[in-house]
Amino acid sequence: MRLVEYADRDMLAIDVANVLAGALETALLHHETVSFAVPGGTTPGPVFDALCAANLEWDRVHVLPTDERCVDEGDDRSNAKLIKERLLTNRASSAVFLPLFGGGTPEQNLAETETMLAPHFPLSVLLLGMGNDMHTASLFPGMEGLDAALASDAPVLTVARPETQPEARVSLTGSVLDGALSKHLVIFGPEKRDALDRAMTMPPEEAPISAVLNNTNVYWAE
Structure with missing residues (x-):
C-alpha cells in the first residue's frame, strides 16, 4: 500500500483524475479495450468531474460499477x-x-451478467471507496456470505444483503477487485483515515478493505 496525503479535497480530485487517466492511457497502449471499475457514493464524484474531460480513446474503455444497489437506475x-x-x-x-x-431479483440475471463481464478481467484500472466500517464495494463486515465472497475461488459476483443497508446489492468479489492491474482507493476525513489504519491490522473478514490493499495507491484528504 502507498499512501498519498493532500492538503484539500479539490487538489486530491484533480491529481487522482490525472493518475487514473495515466493508468488508463497506459493500459490502452497494450490492449484493444480496457476495463475500469469505479464506485458509487459521494466520494468519487469530484474525481469523475475532472476525469471525464481527459483526452483518452474513451470508446475503448469499458466502465463498470464495483457494486450496485438493486434499485431502478x-x-x-x-x-x-x-x-x-x-x-x-x-x-x-x-x-x-x-x-x-x-x-428483477438480484439473482435473476447474475449468471448472464457474469458471462458478459468475463472478457473484461482482470480489471485494467480499479477505483475504490471505503466506509467507516471498513467495507468496500458491497463487501460488508459480518454480512452473510462474506467468507465466500472473499475466497480465492469466488465467482465474479456476489449478492449482498447487509443488515445495515435498506436494499440488496450486487458486488464484484474480493478476488476480482484484488486482481485489478492498477488499484486506487480514495478516502476523506479523519474517521476513514483511522478506519484504514485499523484495517491494516485486521483480517478481511472483519475489515473487507484489507483484502485489496496490497499494491494499492491510497489517496487521503481531510
Missing part, C-alpha cells in the same frame, strides 16, 4: 446513475457502460 441511490451523470459525460460519454443490475 433512475433512483438517486443507483451507482449507475451517478457514474453516467458524473463520469460518462464530456469526452468520456463515448465509453461503454457495463451494468451489474438490470432489474
Whole structure:
C-alpha cells in the first residue's frame, strides 16, 4: 500500500483524475479495450468531474460499477446513475457502460451478467471507496456470505444483503477487485483515515478493505 496525503479535497480530485487517466492511457497502449471499475457514493464524484474531460480513446474503455444497489437506475441511490451523470459525460460519454443490475431479483440475471463481464478481467484500472466500517464495494463486515465472497475461488459476483443497508446489492468479489492491474482507493476525513489504519491490522473478514490493499495507491484528504 502507498499512501498519498493532500492538503484539500479539490487538489486530491484533480491529481487522482490525472493518475487514473495515466493508468488508463497506459493500459490502452497494450490492449484493444480496457476495463475500469469505479464506485458509487459521494466520494468519487469530484474525481469523475475532472476525469471525464481527459483526452483518452474513451470508446475503448469499458466502465463498470464495483457494486450496485438493486434499485431502478433512475433512483438517486443507483451507482449507475451517478457514474453516467458524473463520469460518462464530456469526452468520456463515448465509453461503454457495463451494468451489474438490470432489474428483477438480484439473482435473476447474475449468471448472464457474469458471462458478459468475463472478457473484461482482470480489471485494467480499479477505483475504490471505503466506509467507516471498513467495507468496500458491497463487501460488508459480518454480512452473510462474506467468507465466500472473499475466497480465492469466488465467482465474479456476489449478492449482498447487509443488515445495515435498506436494499440488496450486487458486488464484484474480493478476488476480482484484488486482481485489478492498477488499484486506487480514495478516502476523506479523519474517521476513514483511522478506519484504514485499523484495517491494516485486521483480517478481511472483519475489515473487507484489507483484502485489496496490497499494491494499492491510497489517496487521503481531510
